[in-house]
Amino acid sequence: MTNNANTMASQGSSLPGFVAAMPFYPSKTVNIPPLLLAIFVFFIGFFIQCNIVTSNVGLRFLNITDMLVLMTIPVLTVLYVRCLTSCIIAIYLAPLTFFFALSTLFADGRGDGEFYTTAMTYFYMIYFLFFTYVLFKENLLEMFCWGTFAGFLAVTTLLFLDTIIHDQLAPLGLSFMFDETAVLEAAANGEMSAMLLRIEKAGGIWSAGNMAGPAFALAGAAAAFLAETRRRPALFALFLLIYLASFTLTLNRSGVFAVLAIGLYFYVRNFSVRMLLSTYLGFVLSALVIAAILPLGAFDFVEQAFSKRFLDDSNTSNNLQERWSTISSGFQVMFEHPFGVGYSLRSQELAKMTKVGTPHNGFLATAYTSGIGFCLISAFALFYTIFRKRKISFFAYSALGVVIGYQFEELNFNPVFMAHIGLAAGYTFIDLDFRAFLKNTVMKTGILNKFP
Template structure:
């Protein structure tokens, strides 16, 4: 795989070549992998039905881990990389045992991350096969489409809490309930979370463009993302998908078409600037004005995020094995005036320990510097995930928890200096 200068997208779409000696995938294997991708995006709240898991994806490792361990090729590969895998497991167990100021529920997310990591060590091997990566990407986009439909249904006033397709609001403060209505979340708590979950689905759309050369796949995904924007009011989740869209169109569409599209966008911007009107749906126009034009809190928002991130780093240094959620929020309120550091890597350090966060950062750097070693789907996942981590406390979200686990697993399973294909042989 050749990567374009700057490492953003491959130099040209091309069909991946199966890894020699890799794991042979049956139809059921591909269906299970597709189901994992689907469940991450269309993540039903299983706690609604009295199950001991918050989300559907939290329960799946108990099914997929024993299923794939039956594959001798997977087991032998994991045993060969037992040391780095074991180190990550020990770091997570240390946080479970020694996290400070633990209250009820404070260990859940670290335990889920541990389960996701074990699951991801198997999936990393399976995703080396084009059939495995294709299945995961297709499942993710199907889940994205389903979750988008849930969001649209919620905007129409359809009540979906009873069937596990909405977050219950019982017991929440009235101000937060109003926030959830202003920034609709659909399956997720609020638009600030949903926008980034939908953005991460772009990794699968970009991967399928790479595999097939069909830019229409990514354009259709981005159109869905635009449909969600007036409902979620989340602008940060648009940034990286929009940049990748421009790069893909630049490679897939004629210069004339790109210039024509740019001229239309510029014309709409000039018309809106001069008259306050643009020929786009009223709800989309309102969202654009609210989030990009009339946002008077942008400067203070940036300063607040910087202050809270600095406070979060100080707190993480004080509690290297993690800190309970209530204690974290209370101390951040005293230090920075807000209860979140607005940075998912910092909250990962507070949630599961500083060394786990550092291991994730090391894995991210390795993947970015050597994308051909880890494969296009893992590379695109990192590419789409990292910008979102800088905006919100997404380490509490299962989609991003799985993303953390996938990076940790890829770094642990893939031997330095060896291509991914060679690891499977």
């Protein structure tokens, strides 16, 4: 934690002003031991990635972070309520609550159980505002990233174990409940099931690879930030190696695109002659290792997986045309239901226009679930985080991964994406609050002349 603080201090004016101003923000209302807070933050990061399926063990929550958010939001609110300002209430909490109320009251055709995602989307956005305060006020961002990285290691391990001992993992919430035999029998009888996708694309704790791949990819933000602050690019290289190994099971391209974008951004931000030399040596070493074991057939499975998804997919051009069509039609459905629309109704409307019942887009899916207002707040926070000149790199890496993932799948109901959007929103509006109202006050102290 000290190293992280020193690194941030050394970056000087490249950081948002509120980071240096954190000592001037009110402290928590109750004195909690720093070690306890650090453990709490670590495990929130861990469970965001390794998001145990609590519904499998009989609880009324779908995933463990849903339970943690609802159980600890009163605690965080009480602890850090003094950090709230009239500005942040006016520009964030009040509009968010207003849009939530509109969606609750006026959404069209919402089916049984569908309000769960709407409510959790709202609570995640509130929760991670206060959680972001914790990360900066208590200097725990690096600890959070270590927790996320550890969760990624755990969840990818479960992905591979799931192919062997699924029946033992699922009752513990360590795998998505899935009866492969029943799904195959139904398919043989002409009955199509959404779970049929999992036969081809393994998902581990998620329903299928199209959910798992992007969720795993967001751990790249933590890996890149740790590699940057620790000046150890090998940390991101390790993440990349494990992620590409998981791709052989998930077969999800959007996650690969997100990871590569995060990696490229990390490389550009931290480019140096030393990094260039390390990259060259890494490629040479990798080539030698692959050349040595390639004749043994060890990479046959990997080669087949990548060829199947990137080289031999004859439907790529049709897929692009289909997605463009569904997105354009998706906007029409969104404007016809500005406060949200239930899954069955919007699927029927989309199917009439495009013969496909999904827009394959997370921003549109957010509008369907929670209304246009929520969609606009989420989009604004993500793009502000990416394009704000002075930034904390973790949030930029995270936002970049979310934006790319949202271009391919309806991921708004995935708790990993809910958490990362909540972090982006919390970070954005804390920064805006400082720039609009607190900057001049703090500048009078004379310590923030380099922090616009």
